[in-house]
Amino acid sequence: MTDPRPRVTVLAGFSSAATAAAARVLLLADPALLLLAHDLSGVREGVVRRSVRDAARVLENAQTRLVHGCVSCTLREDVLPALVRLARERPGRDIVLALPSVVEPEALAAACAASTEVSEAVRFDSFVTVVEAATFLDDLSSIERLRDRGLHSSANDRRRVADVVSRQVEFADTLLVWDRPGNDAFAAGRVDSLLHRLAPWAVHVRVGSTPSINVTALAASLRHRGRHDPGVPGILARAMCGFPIGIHDPEGEYGVNAMLFRSRRPFHPERLHDALASVAGEALRGRGQAWIASQPDTVIGWESAGGGIVLGGLGRWLAALSEDRRHEASGLRRLAADVDWDPYYGDRQTVLSLVGLGLDVPRTTRLLTACLLDDGELSTGEEAWRHLPDPFAGLLAPATAESD
Template sequence: MTIVFNKEEGRFMSQPAVTVLSGFWPDITFAAARALLAADPSLLLVRHDLAGVRDGVVHRVVRTGSGVLEDERVDLVHGCVSCTLREDVLPTLVRLARAHPDRDLLLVLPEAVEPQSLAAACAYCLVDGAPVTAAVRFDSYVTVVDAARVLDGLSCSEELAHRGLHAADDDRRAVADVIARQIEYADTVVRWGQSTEDDQCLAVLLDRMAPWAAHLAVGGSIVDGTDLAERLRHTGRHRPDTPAVLARGIEGYAVGVHEPAADSGVVSAVFRARRPFHAVRLHRALGRITAGVLRSRGHLWLATEPETVVAWESSGAGLSVGTLGPWLAALPDARWDEASDLRKLAAAMEWDPYYGDRHSHLVFIGLDLEAAELHRLLSACLLTDAELSAGEEHWRQWANPFDGVALGA
């Protein structure tokens, strides 16, 4: 709990802290939640069962370590995860904070929900006309992974729909996508149990996937809830102004660490370039570029899309591209105010007189990757000097296998 001064009401008010707990394996996530409840009987745990969300029905449970306070069915106007966050999850947090201002909250997300979607909802949704953060303080986003299953999960190309976990009828996410994004967004990653493979390899892999997070291991059949609570709660690790993972590069943050020498078999290779990719050559090389890669992310510059920052991410065998909006160089000066100060500063520091802020910034993470060969493959997909000199108008006429996809169409 934090005491803050409310300017509108002219008084100090209690502001409960929220710890957000996510993870793809409910038994492991709930084991962590139970340990935290045992350590603090006053903690309020909130969780939602989304099994019926596509039919507009959600099951909400609020409990403490000593018993259930609420067990209710919630009927939604529209059946989707974002509607659930907007219509019930955030209002529930605000309502509980007002009713129990001296009790902190533990929000346990369903297994297929990515924590970044909650953070995005907090950024634009109002509850009773006020931001959610006027009532609660989001202290930390914690992701719990099952040490025995996470490596298989990160390689799994099976879609959530095949397991009945899809958030909407058009949800095409794969298991690996969700697990990777849960790990990456966390400010704290908990490795629960023992790996069936190499525990040190897993520890290094998780650190490479989320180098900005605190990492801790919980093993054994008996968990010290008090010790776990001291390491997970009231850490103040969450930074709401940190950009979304795929947008980190254009905001001046690192998208990953460059550790091309294998550490316990794990390689993390960063690739940067100040000339664009040739769309056809890149498309032809995708299979070789992503072979053996567990996770890659970042953004790139396609010659055939000179206005668009193209988002790139792969998980396991899947690859997707999208848009992060326009390059600053493609915007008139009057629209530069739409960009954050950090992005403008990052662009100014590396501004090119011809191409402005356009560049590519990617990271590739996997086991026993050949970093030098990967760099060679990517470099071969960039424009040659002759192609570069042909100019932007000429590039636009080339075939683009990413057309429509890169533009989010």
């Protein structure tokens, strides 16, 4: 049977200009399409401006005052209700949702997945991240925080520019690279190589390298593709659920390379703590899961970008749960654990993906390997591990996107 719910194409991207250009192309290609966009320039004062338009005219231009000014409040109090309302008031018209530059698409997807009202009103077709080729590498390698550029959404928004850019790319099922005519071929190849290693699961589309754009062809490459799979977990949970988290390509191309690091052995907490700055400094981006001997029950989410690194709790390993509680985990996670279960470690393992420019893969591998428990430490057993000196004690509570 035909699904009557409007299809939603989500446009994300750190370059507001490139995202807006992509939205204009989609409107030109389909006069019935609706564009929903939000201006967050006043969000820290609790004010958000919402606009709805099609190719011909502006249909809505309204201001909303939030209880608390932040990204999560904007999603909950305005973006989601607006999607539901448009689907009901203008049935049969698909929607393009253009996210503000500092909003991460995974946050939107999580909020929508938790809302029965949203899932009954609309269906998400694709999550497209628009990448402006000219500024991408500078943003990905930036050590600035959003606050340094006046882009922070709330007082406790400590995210780095590189954090947001990385997450926007990694969650996408489609990457639209917006280039400029006459751009250097090596620079274009480097951007493409970085994107492939950051999100090897995404479809890549490139435009803008010529003076004209085929509007119809571009729209056809982005819409009605059904690329979004709500069953695929977010980037930090991918390895736990059996999904690939990156590629191992030490040689690389255009100066871009990548590595995967896997280990069943846990990290020694002190040695890992001492090595974090070096590991974060080696790679443009690191992500994955880890475990440390002193906290053997906790799955640790690992993210590094912009020279900083964030470790946060992702819950408990299935091996640390009683048999009657393992059903609380998703079916995908239980299946992945069963397939790869270790008689001694259970589902505990470290899986890290690192992407860089000229990343020294042998050195980084040696550095991480030296942080693991050696044979003598391993032989003392789990109870002894719990008493190792632990610089991370009390610091691995689950992290939220805005407070990283």
